[in-house]
Amino acid sequence: MYLRLARRFLTETDKRLLMKAAWTLGVRGLWSVHQHKRRLKRGEFFPPFLYMSVINSCNLRCQGCWVDVGAKQSRIEVDAANQTIAEAKAMGNSFFGILGGEPFMHKDLMKIFEANRDVYFQVFTNGHFITDEVAAQLREYGNVTPLISVEGTEFISDTRRGRLDVLNHTMEGLKAALRNKLLVGVCTSVCKSNIDDLVNEAWVDRLIEMGVMYCWYHIYRPVGPEPNPQLALSSDEQRRVRQFVVDTRATKPIIVIDAYHDDAGNALCPAATGFTHHIGPWGDIEPCPVIQLATESIHDKKPLKETFNESGFLKDFREITAQNTRGCVIMERPDLLVELAEKHSARDTTARGEVIAELQNVTPRRSQFQPGDEIPERSLVYRWAKKYAFNDFGSYSRHFDTANYRDPDQAMASQEAGNQQ
Numbered sequence: 001m002y003l004r005l006a007r008r009f010l011t012e013t014d015k016r017l018l019m020k021a022a023w024t025l026g027v028r029g030l031w032s033v034h035q036h037k038r039r040l041k042r043g044e045f046f047p048p049f050l051y052m053s054v055i056n057s058c059n060l061r062c063q064g065c066w067v068d069v070g071a072k073q074s075r076i077e078v079d080a081a082n083q084t085i086a087e088a089k090a091m092g093n094s095f096f097g098i099l100g101g102e103p104f105m106h107k108d109l110m111k112i113f114e115a116n117r118d119v120y121f122q123v124f125t126n127g128h129f130i131t132d133e134v135a136a137q138l139r140e141y142g143n144v145t146p147l148i149s150v151e152g153t154e155f156i157s158d159t160r161r162g163r164l165d166v167l168n169h170t171m172e173g174l175k176a177a178l179r180n181k182l183l184v185g186v187c188t189s190v191c192k193s194n195i196d197d198l199v200n201e202a203w204v205d206r207l208i209e210m211g212v213m214y215c216w217y218h219i220y221r222p223v224g225p226e227p228n229p230q231l232a233l234s235s236d237e238q239r240r241v242r243q244f245v246v247d248t249r250a251t252k253p254i255i256v257i258d259a260y261h262d263d264a265g266n267a268l269c270p271a272a273t274g275f276t277h278h279i280g281p282w283g284d285i286e287p288c289p290v291i292q293l294a295t296e297s298i299h300d301k302k303p304l305k306e307t308f309n310e311s312g313f314l315k316d317f318r319e320i321t322a323q324n325t326r327g328c329v330i331m332e333r334p335d336l337l338v339e340l341a342e343k344h345s346a347r348d349t350t351a352r353g354e355v356i357a358e359l360q361n362v363t364p365r366r367s368q369f370q371p372g373d374e375i376p377e378r379s380l381v382y383r384w385a386k387k388y389a390f391n392d393f394g395s396y397s398r399h400f401d402t403a404n405y406r407d408p409d410q411a412m413a414s415q416e417a418g419n420q421q
């Protein structure tokens with residue numbers, strides 16, 4: 001499999017873009033993780049990977065979306081984005097995830113990429129605004145990989161994303177990105193309505209055939225103003241996705257990303273481990289994109305280095321989450337987030353101002369943490385990469401206490417038993 005993957009990279013890509021990714025994302029990405037480890041040893045903290053939602057607006061209306069896509073537009077402007085990137089670069093960071101809303105609706109997005117050619121950007125996009133012109137410009141910059149979301153067949157895509165003809169527009173953007181030799185990824189938020197259509201070999205083979213170089217299977221999180229909990233996966237379905245990811249990595253010539261398991265298959269939360277944190281469209285510094293609570297902002301007149309190092313809210317988030325679960329705290333223990341917000345007087349960072357009520361309405365359910373059913377990596381390359389660069393950095397060994405863990409599946413089972421009596 002490795003030879004087939006290497007042949008794809010050598011024969012299907014623009015070598016300049018490949019070298020840029022290998023150096024900026026690969027080598028310098030590992031260096032930023034190394035710097036992170038050294039900081040932790042010194043008792044300091046700065047996340048090696050930052051995610052920035054540069055705009056709230058979007059042309060789609062997806063089920064389970066937590067962003068105020070219909071609210072008055074707010075953008076992280078070029079100067080503020082460049083300042084944030086510069087301060088993170090000074091800490092050794094070289095990779096940034098760009099989210100929205102729909103990032104390509106930001107009128108100056110290309111200026112941010114152009115102004116920061118020495119770092120690498122992964123853009124989470126629905127692909128609708130990627131034309132040949134945009135893709136050619138991205139190719140010229142060479143420092144951007146579009147991660148294009150596909151959420152199902154034509155019918156399911158329209159239902160999931162609240163508009164018509166969604167998949168066709170996405171595929172047009174995907175083809176334009178591939179025609180212009182960009183390093184392209186495809187992601188899916190796996191839920192009940194698309195797991196059969198997209199978590200299978202036929203779909204992965206089609207992605208390879210099209211020239212897609214990597215894919216990412218997220219787990220649907222029933223959050224936000226319209227959480228649609230009926231779409232959330234059961235524990236069996238989550239294990240099925242995990243097994244598929246592990247098998248595909250060992251058998252298919254395509255890279256498969258995940259952010260929720262270490263080399264041994266132990267679950268983790270990349271925010272609780274301090275691997276990443278998120279900056280919202282209004283500049284708020286949040287634990288992760290779906291936890292819309294903050295006490296700091298990039299607009300505070302304070303160096304980011306100090307902000308991350310001194311944030312009691314973020315430190316408490318990491319420790320309290322790691323003390324109680326290796327999974328997703330917003331799915332499993334939203335009550336802890338309500339307590340945390342009260343303790344730190346954290347502000348609701350949304351335009352709708354409903355976050356606490358939404359958290360109080362979440363029915364706890366299992367997430368990537370499936371105690372006793374860990375599925376280790378089969379591929380030696382992924383095992384090594386995770387062992388060195390993607391694990392819990394000691395946070396769960398320091399904090400996690402099984403006595404604190406409340407299994408949502410057990411809670412649901414006893415509740416159902418109670419209802420039947």
Ligand code: SF4
Pocket residue numbers: 221268269270271272287288289290291327328329330331
């Ligand atoms: S809290 Fe949940 S959604 Fe946020 S980073 Fe952790 S696992 Fe992901």
